[in-house]
Amino acid sequence: MNYLGVDIGGTNLKAGIVSENGEILRQNALRTPTNFADFSGALGALVGGLLADGIFIERAGIGCKGIIQPLTTEVQICPGEFSFLEKNRLVDLLDGALPPGVRVVGDNDARAALAGERVWGAARSVDDALMLTLGTGIGGAILAGGQIIRGKSGVAGHLGHLTIEPLGRLCFCGNRGCLETFFSARAIESAAVDAILRGCETSLTAEFHDDLKSLTCADVFEAAENGDPTAKLIVEDSIMVLGAGIAGLLLAFDPEILIIGGSIAEAGEALFKPLSREIRRRTKRWLPDQPPIMKPAHAKSSGIIGAAALAVAFQS
Secondary structure, three states, X not given: OEEEEEEEOOOEEXXXXXXXXXXXXXXXXXXXXXXXXXXXXXXXXXHHHHOOOXXXXXXXXXXXXXXXXXXXXXXXXXXXXXXXXXXXXXHHHHOOOOOOOOEEEEEEHHHHHHHHHHHHOOOOOOOOEEEEEEXXXXXXXXXXXXXXXXXXXXXXXXXXXXXXXXXXXXXXXXXXXEHHHOOOHHHXXXXXXXXXXXXXXXXXXXXXXXXXXXXXHHHHHHHHHOOOHHHHHHHHHHHHHHHHHHHHHHHHHOOOEEEEEOHHHHHOHHHHHHHHXXXXXXXXXXXXXXXXXXXXXXXHHHHHHHHHXXXXXXXX
């Protein structure tokens, strides 16, 4: 049995054929268009190209940011660059590209990533898990009692919008002091740019002062590892806040494992070692056995694998 997984990302549209064992048999990608007409055409062409030789698929899943109604695939809320998708059904954009009778489901991209880990990855043998994806923002998903939690309105799992500081920084969601305003690629890059502009002592100034937009979160982590005092302070403070937020989540959900992925997780021990220490410091009285922090089994292909796993999860 094969599944189609479609990942709608900010940079690329990706699609792949995934076997019942979680192996990607074939895949393709296109740059993500920025308007509805081009997007619709590109999505249909991408999927149609994968299925051109008549390969059989049983079901299809689509992962996309925002709030997606799983069984109809209607995009209910999608802030930012994909706002043109709101009130549209993603399945309608595949009209003509899919064989007749193929059932299509959809969901938030972070929940899709956890579905992939639940069906074919790190969460396969547990019933309770938390997943955070650390990138431009913070994505999140919750596995409780063997079920991925959606909540009444489909908003459950937006862990990056946990309020850390009630009077904190303004977030694009309209709240203040969200976790991702303290720890995310955007937050860390903004802190570094601010330090450069204020003349703080940092090696980042020489390299990026004349091109601040090219500075990345990875650059800040690298400078911190090389002993840059300002970069170290930015990274340490950001990890401390992330650890505090995760500590609260662990006490709220008591998961068996914590899965952390996303582009910032590529920092490896520079992130995971101090993060684990901070979480431990804050939870040791209540959680003497701290749940292990695990990387996703499908980090490089989580979009396609996760979207295909949605088709498995909603097959009943």
